[in-house]
Amino acid sequence: MAQILVIDDEPEVVRFVERALVGDGHDVATAYDGAVGLGLALNEPPDLVVLDLVMPGVDGRKVLRALHGARPDVGVLVLSAESDVGARVEVLEAGAVDFLGKPFAIRELLARVRARIAASTHGVGHDDVLRVGQVVLDLQTRELRIDGRAMALPEREFLLMRYLMRRADRVCSREELLAEVWGYAFDPATNVVDVCVARLRHRLRSDVIRTVRNVGYQLQSG
Incomplete structure (x- = not known):
């Protein structure tokens, strides 16, 4: 309930x-x-x-x-x-x-x-912590850890980071991210994906999220 x-x-x-x-x-x-x-x-x-x-x-x-x-x-x-x-x-x-x-x-x-x-x-239980390279995401506390720093993520950034980490090294298109993270089966002519990625990059202080031009984004494991 x-x-x-x-x-x-x-x-x-x-x-x-x-x-x-x-x-x-x-x-x-x-x-x-x-x-x-x-x-x-x-x-x-x-x-x-x-x-x-x-x-x-x-x-x-x-x-x-x-x-x-x-x-x-x-x-x-x-x-x-x-x-x-x-x-x-x-x-x-x-x-x-x-x-x-x-x-x-x-x-x-x-x-x-x-x-x-x-x-x-979704995902809390057997897979409580995700690790990709130096990035750690706690699925219960929604805390992101990297280079000795820890921070709690807002809802949308957490969902996006979780999705990218579970698909590390795979290129995820903007359309896919809009559908899977935002729940849109169509493109509502918004740059919310790009804005959310920019916020995550600022928090990470790292280039682990790579832009694939004209396609989308890729979280790199190494």
């Missing part, structure tokens, strides 16, 4: 989503404005936040930025009527793990929630 927080100022939408998530076996908390929702998310961090963008007062963008800054381990699925490419790119680059436009099919929302929950927990 996952702990999910729904933040939306439309009571009908909140009740609709809450019923569906509870019926799917999740424990659900709700908030009807951004300030209350952000407080709940920070005080009792859920496994996933389902967040509307357009709300009075503290809107969804402010909630996303504040939550991602304070608790980058908490995934945020944005659910919004602002579904143009610009809005999608903006929230993905701000740290959201997924985006679904309104109106939406509840089956798709449930599928995306299951995928996000599975992605955040």
Whole structure:
């Protein structure tokens, strides 16, 4: 059972989503404005936040930025009527793990929630630590270690690093990374992959992630 927080100022939408998530076996908390929702998310961090963008007062963008800054381990699925490419790119680059436009099919929302929950927990158990060369990734703590330095990774950087490390020395295309790490079956005209790789390179202070021109990226083992 996952702990999910729904933040939306439309009571009908909140009740609709809450019923569906509870019926799917999740424990659900709700908030009807951004300030209350952000407080709940920070005080009792859920496994996933389902967040509307357009709300009075503290809107969804402010909630996303504040939550991602304070608790980058908490995934945020944005659910919004602002579904143009610009809005999608903006929230993905701000740290959201997924985006679904309104109106939406509840089956798709449930599928995306299951995928996000599975992605955040997959691999913990028999394979708790990944090692590629001098890079070590702890799958339980999400801590990245290299050259005596240790750092906790935000959600998206962790998922990307885990994917690349499990495919060390193999070239992964941007389309593949968008599909497997971001959950997109199409290219939403965004450079989120490149931005996320740049952040990882900055943390690593190393060139172990190689750019393969016009294709994608490769994590090198040696």
